[in-house]
Amino acid sequence: MNRLYVLCFCVVVVLRTCFSTSMADDKPMLAGTPPMGWNSWNAFEKDIDEKKLREIADAMVTSGMRDAGYEYLVIDDAWMAPKRDSKGRLVGDPKRFPSGMKAMGDYIHSKGLKFGIYEDRADLTCQGLPGSLDHEELDMATFAEWGVDYIKLDSCHAERNGRMSSVDYAIFRKAIQATGRPMVLSISDFGNAAWAWGGKKYAQLWRTSNDIYPWMDSIYYCAQTSGGDQKSHPAFNGLWQFAGPGHWNDPDMLHVGNLKHIPDDRKEAGNQAHFGLWCILAAPLMAGNDLRSMNASVKSVLTAPELIAVNQDPRGIQGYKVFSKDGREVYCKPLADGTAALLFLNKRRESADISVSWKTIGLSGKQPVRDLWARRDLGTIDGGFTAKDLGWHESLMVKVGKKGKPLPTAAPVPLEKYTVTRTGVTYLSDLYYIWKAHHAPVYDATFANKPIVINKETVTKGIGCKGKSAFMFMAGGKAKRFRARVQMNPSSPASSEGRFKVYNEDFFANKVLWDSKKMTRDSNALDIDVDISGVQCLMLVFEGKDAFGNWAEARVIGK
Ligand code: GLA
Numbered sequence: 001m002n003r004l005y006v007l008c009f010c011v012v013v014v015l016r017t018c019f020s021t022s023m024a025d026d027k028p029m030l031a032g033t034p035p036m037g038w039n040s041w042n043a044f045e046k047d048i049d050e051k052k053l054r055e056i057a058d059a060m061v062t063s064g065m066r067d068a069g070y071e072y073l074v075i076d077d078a079w080m081a082p083k084r085d086s087k088g089r090l091v092g093d094p095k096r097f098p099s100g101m102k103a104m105g106d107y108i109h110s111k112g113l114k115f116g117i118y119e120d121r122a123d124l125t126c127q128g129l130p131g132s133l134d135h136e137e138l139d140m141a142t143f144a145e146w147g148v149d150y151i152k153l154d155s156c157h158a159e160r161n162g163r164m165s166s167v168d169y170a171i172f173r174k175a176i177q178a179t180g181r182p183m184v185l186s187i188s189d190f191g192n193a194a195w196a197w198g199g200k201k202y203a204q205l206w207r208t209s210n211d212i213y214p215w216m217d218s219i220y221y222c223a224q225t226s227g228g229d230q231k232s233h234p235a236f237n238g239l240w241q242f243a244g245p246g247h248w249n250d251p252d253m254l255h256v257g258n259l260k261h262i263p264d265d266r267k268e269a270g271n272q273a274h275f276g277l278w279c280i281l282a283a284p285l286m287a288g289n290d291l292r293s294m295n296a297s298v299k300s301v302l303t304a305p306e307l308i309a310v311n312q313d314p315r316g317i318q319g320y321k322v323f324s325k326d327g328r329e330v331y332c333k334p335l336a337d338g339t340a341a342l343l344f345l346n347k348r349r350e351s352a353d354i355s356v357s358w359k360t361i362g363l364s365g366k367q368p369v370r371d372l373w374a375r376r377d378l379g380t381i382d383g384g385f386t387a388k389d390l391g392w393h394e395s396l397m398v399k400v401g402k403k404g405k406p407l408p409t410a411a412p413v414p415l416e417k418y419t420v421t422r423t424g425v426t427y428l429s430d431l432y433y434i435w436k437a438h439h440a441p442v443y444d445a446t447f448a449n450k451p452i453v454i455n456k457e458t459v460t461k462g463i464g465c466k467g468k469s470a471f472m473f474m475a476g477g478k479a480k481r482f483r484a485r486v487q488m489n490p491s492s493p494a495s496s497e498g499r500f501k502v503y504n505e506d507f508f509a510n511k512v513l514w515d516s517k518k519m520t521r522d523s524n525a526l527d528i529d530v531d532i533s534g535v536q537c538l539m540l541v542f543e544g545k546d547a548f549g550n551w552a553e554a555r556v557i558g559k
Pocket of ligand 1 (some may be wrong): 125127211
């Protein structure tokens with residue numbers, strides 16, 4: 001009897017598992033490797049029309065971009081008419097897309113490409129055109145009818161939606177699933193912590209950064225949001241542990257071929273550094289240059305087959321830094337075939353040799369090395385590798401090791417180090433913040449690294465910050481109260497004002513749980529004791545230009 005019971009139970013479990021994975025998730029099928037394509041924004045911004053985009057589709061084929069792997073042609077903002085039609089449906093701008101969007105999609109498909117389109121989750125797009133708020137099902141169904149394969153869903157004005165980001169994207173995800181058409185969902189939210197609030201449940205990729213611009217500072221900044229500590233606690237060493245097949249960190253679209261404010265003799269190096277970073281970081285490769293006039297150098301960068309192979313490696317590990325000092329960096333991406341890709345990059349004007357030892361990446365002894373730009377074997381090298389005499393923006397991408405068992409990755413940060421997992425008190429300064437904007441917070445000290453004094457009492461736990469400062473912790477639904485005492489630091493300029501706010505989730509969710517209102521340097525400390533039951537992500541914000549503030553004894557009480 002017992003055995004029969006156990007057998008039945010097992011059968012039910014197996015059936016349920018099969019059923020739920022096949023029913024619930026189109027994700028493993030979609031974007032199993034980082035999406036590759038071309039997007040109109042970086043090349044043309046609002047200046048798009050069907051003639052131009054047809055020419056781009058043609059150029060994707062004739063330039064060899066399609067065959068190199070670029071499959072999506074994504075039409076960004078400003079394709080739509082300023083008004084919906086009488087049935088409330090989106091329509092293409094009649095002047096610029098007179099044949100309509102379905103015809104546009106058909107043309108794209110006829111070239112063996114896939115059709116991507118832009119929308120916004122609020123009532124208006126960033127360019128003030130009709131957004132999808134309250135039209136989610138209709139719009140997703142319309143896109144499916146037009147044969148759309150990829151949706152970039154932007155977030156301008158979404159703070160007016162009155163919904164959490166996680167709620168917004170869940171609605172779109174459901175609406176997409178209801179169409180029955182597999183469409184990649186790309187979260188464009190300027191890096192507002194989708195990796196924390198659960199982007200991977202709803203979408204295949206999410207932005208980690210503000211908008212990219214065609215100069216190296218911006219490109220390096222965007223790369224650091226995904227591959228460095230621009231957006232997350234340094235302990236994470238970038239966001240690599242949050243990416244994988246079907247869910248990618250997106251440091252924004254490529255500007256290869258568009259670089260400005262860079263000497264001519266650095267342009268190719270700049271393009272290579274940009275592309276190399278995106279490849280090693282397993283970033284989506286969305287070209288953003290005018291493909292109709294691409295020169296040979298730009299084309300050779302965008303279509304470099306062995307670089308693309310690193311980006312598209314089926315193991316789907318996002319590369320991470322194994323060395324970083326004074327603008328010289330080495331990134332490692334362990335690959336499916338047992339080898340690893342290494343990117344050596346010099347961001348500084350002064351030339352440098354940059355070295356890494358095999359030990360750092362889990363290898364030893366003699367290892368074959370191949371230059372992936374030159375597509376040339378460099379021989380077998382003992383102990384480690386030095387990229388010699390790398391000039392300003394110069395980089396080298398190599399593949400090292402023999403084929404065989406996949407190399408171990410770096411150790412990801414364990415959940416309990418960045419999420420509330422305990423009952424009782426957890427000081428937030430004992431957890432790594434998962435997201436930050438502006439100035440990084442300082443743990444258990446003021447921003448200037450002095451003891452925190454609150455109402456004349458010195459405390460050992462707390463967070464010091466400089467306005468403006470925002471950071472997020474994972475409460476993971478495991479905490480019931482947030483408590484702290486807040487006060488401006490006496491070192492703030494006499495005339496400065498500060499304001500402390502506690503939010504549920506990100507800025508777009510716009511759910512303020514507690515607000516100190518304006519404080520000055522002379523204001524008494526305020527006690528915070530707020531209910532955070534069910535809160536997944538807790539965001540602390542300190543506003544105030546040049547002001548300093550302290551979250552003394554910031555802590556949560558676990559359930
Ligand atoms: C935002 C996005 C950009 C682009 C524009 C279009 O700024 O981040 O990538 O889509 O909107 O208006």
